[in-house]
Amino acid sequence: xxxxxxxxxGAVILAGGTAARMGGVDKASIELxxxxxxxxxLDAVIDAGEVVVLGDWVHTERPVTFTRExxxxxxxxxxLLTGLDAFARRPxxxxxxxxxxxxxxxxxxxxxxxxxxxxxxxxxxxxDGRRQLAMVLVTDRxxxxxxxxxxxxxxxxxxLLAPLDLVEVPATEREARDIxxxxxxxxxxxxx
Numbered sequence: 001x002x003x004x005x006x007x008x009x010g011a012v013i014l015a016g017g018t019a020a021r022m023g024g025v026d027k028a029s030i031e032l033x034x035x036x037x038x039x040x041x042l043d044a045v046i047d048a049g050e051v052v053v054l055g056d057w058v059h060t061e062r063p064v065t066f067t068r069e070x071x072x073x074x075x076x077x078x079x080l081l082t083g084l085d086a087f088a089r090r091p092x093x094x095x096x097x098x099x100x101x102x103x104x105x106x107x108x109x110x111x112x113x114x115x116x117x118x119x120x121x122x123x124x125x126x127x128d129g130r131r132q133l134a135m136v137l138v139t140d141r142x143x144x145x146x147x148x149x150x151x152x153x154x155x156x157x158x159x160l161l162a163p164l165d166l167v168e169v170p171a172t173e174r175e176a177r178d179i180x181x182x183x184x185x186x187x188x189x190x191x192x
Contacts, residue, residue, distance in 0.1 A: 010049060012051075037179065051063075054068065069081075101134055
């Protein structure tokens with residue numbers, strides 16, 4: 001069987017949550033400054049050779065693979081692992097980014113990748129030191145700590161990542177801001 005050659009960088013976009021504080025809308029389709037949150041997120045991973053979006057299909061200008069975790073709503077860790085399995089070509093490094101973080105840019109991702117330097121990955125942290133769903137991981141290291149099939153449902157992301165040696169990279173300006181509710185969206189519209 002012929003296997004496609006690996007890519008240096010892949011991306012998993014986590015877009016499959018319930019958006020409970022927003023009445024269950026599809027966050028990927030919400031517009032901020034005339035562009036969907038998914039479009040903002042795809043711009044941040046423009047240099048990824050392949051992108052997998054965990055969520056319902058929405059129109060994109062860029063070719064991506066859409067998939068859902070099974071069972072649905074297993075949480076970010078289950079989504080990440082499902083996304084990992086959906087790649088046609090195995091990435092060496094993997095960007096993981098939540099669709100509701102529109103202020104994460106390609107420059108953010110480049111900073112995270114530069115910070116890895118021999119570690120298992122890098123994760124963006126906010127001003128309070130909380131890890132965000134914006135990270136770059138060495139794919140082989142993630143696969144090495146992956147739980148048995150079926151055990152990923154409901155697994156907290158911090159528990160999945162606990163065995164990995166991750167460098168924490170402080171967010172600058174508004175990078176760690178996410179859109180959890182309508183007030184967050186309104187505030188994001190007026191941010192410089």
